[in-house]
Amino acid sequence: MLVVGLLLVVAVGLAAAATLTWWLTRIIEADNPPVGRLIEAGPARIHLVDLAPETPPGTGAGTGAEPPAVLLLHGANVHHADMRLALGERLSRRLRVIVPDRPGQGFSGEGGPVVSDPGHQVALIRTAVEKVGAKRLVVVGHSLGGLIALRYALDEPGTVAGLVLINPTTHPRPGGLPWFQRVAEVMFGRPLIWTVLLPASLPMMDRMVARLFRPEPPVKDYAARTGLAVGLTPRRFRNSMTEYSDLRNHLVAVAPRYPDITVPTVVVVAEADPIVPPALHGEVLAKVLPHGRVVRLPGAGHMAHHRHAEAIAAEIERLAGLPLG
Template sequence: MLVVGSLLLFAVVVLAASALLTWRLGRTIEKENPPVGRLIDTGPARIHLVDLKPEAPAPTDVPSAGAPPAVLLLHGANVQHTDMRVALGDRLARRLRVLLPDRPGQGWSGEGGPEVSDPGHQVALIRTAVETVGAGPLIVVGHSLGGLIALRYALDEPGAVKGLVLINPTTHPRPGGLPWFQRVAEVLFVGPLIWTVLLPATLPMMDRLVTRLFRPEPPRRDYAARTALALALTPRRFRNSMTEYSDLRDHLVAVAPRYPDVTVPTVVVVAEADPIVPAALHGEVLAKVLPHGRLVRIPAAGHMAHHRHAEVIAAEIERLAGLPPA
């Protein structure tokens, strides 16, 4: 009995020490990566939005067409707006206005309530932020889970969207559901582990995590530092990511039948070697049901194709925005 009590006391001490370390690491990471854009009150939450404007208006291919549409870049899961800014945002902002929000629950954006994983909820908050800064119409670009949010944006706000560019988008439920070990992991990581051991255990493995994100292509050596990847691993943000994952299947089942209602021109960019969001289960299926969809394949590319093949994707975005080739 004494041994059991000692082991329990030891476990409590270890967890308490880990929780304190997690809190201190989280505060340090947040201090090193403060918000750099506007914190816009949308009612339920504040949305962090970076607004990049070109120095001079870009010419368009269509005379008298006026200013080209702004580009809204929506990041995927377990990251924040910096992922899209480093990959595409700064490059596109030479010629176009670029809006980069932290999706609700990520970066410096608030959740707006327990329904943070609901794509429609996210669209409503982001739309309010975009309207606040007076931007529109939009070319909406989404990567991975951000591709699902982009699709919902076009479905929920059709008058505000001129076109879509979807990069390795998450669009359809996995046949057969999630494997059992992934369901167990989601339960664990939404629970006590997320507030104690996850952050200190994960930070030393950052290079390995980045390599897995980029596989089979080589990772960008500066990726974690330039995108503040550690910020996404802090407890509140990681918890929200796990909630997105656990609720994702239900949202995909609900929205997939609506994809034929997306009537705007849509470019679906698929990386043929993406092991995280396989094209055959997602982007290729989507492109077949879109009335104005066009499939662009990138051979041998992985999930982070927007970093490794940025020029190809940026050219598609600029073409959709009506700009002549650079």
């Protein structure tokens, strides 16, 4: 009877936690609604924000043609607002900027069970980009979004005018994932994702933000302004965990193809990034790119696109062919 009683208590507790998670998810989504367009992209709808330039952009890359649009691809556990607020609004003064929620994040659908596959994500994003009429792109990716940007250049070379990669995830770690990530994959299985993860994580939001930005201080009100809690809701967090668990296999498969990328590429490495160490990723990538250039940010952490936005935006504008100004 004691065992039965304990099981009943656990079941009731999990049911209560699941109800609380459902309620919190509804509140978080209402506080951070889709602000862009929902584009049908085959098996999924892609949510994207399309920012028109405030002033005529002139011409790009000395061709006499309109400059390319900028496609901003966010990293893991966040959605489009991270890149829009860091770079999108700044760049849209002079360039067209397209900022999607990557498949499975924000208000974009998964498009099937292979949401972690970079090629699948590129296909969905590319369809959405075509439907809003953008042809040539400078593709900018942060962290895991850097991997998607690299795959975009490999899969859609005719549409990419250049790449800017900010602390990109590019190569498998020697020896596999750190032990704490392997433990997290086991601990954050489906039952916990749909029950206790969200209510347990919200009180620790400030600590999470500090870890993202370290060793630099976070920008003010980062979590609230970017809707960081959206990435902790069950569906999005489940997709993030799938990306993490499948990441090594995707990196092993794509890394040998990097020398095939022939477009101008700027690799921005934050030298103090503890999350995606440049010595294992960005610095290694730059050595194999035919037209790669490294921009190093001494003392910068993983969220360099927020703390060093002006310097990074200048690199993007330069690659788009705009005169400095």
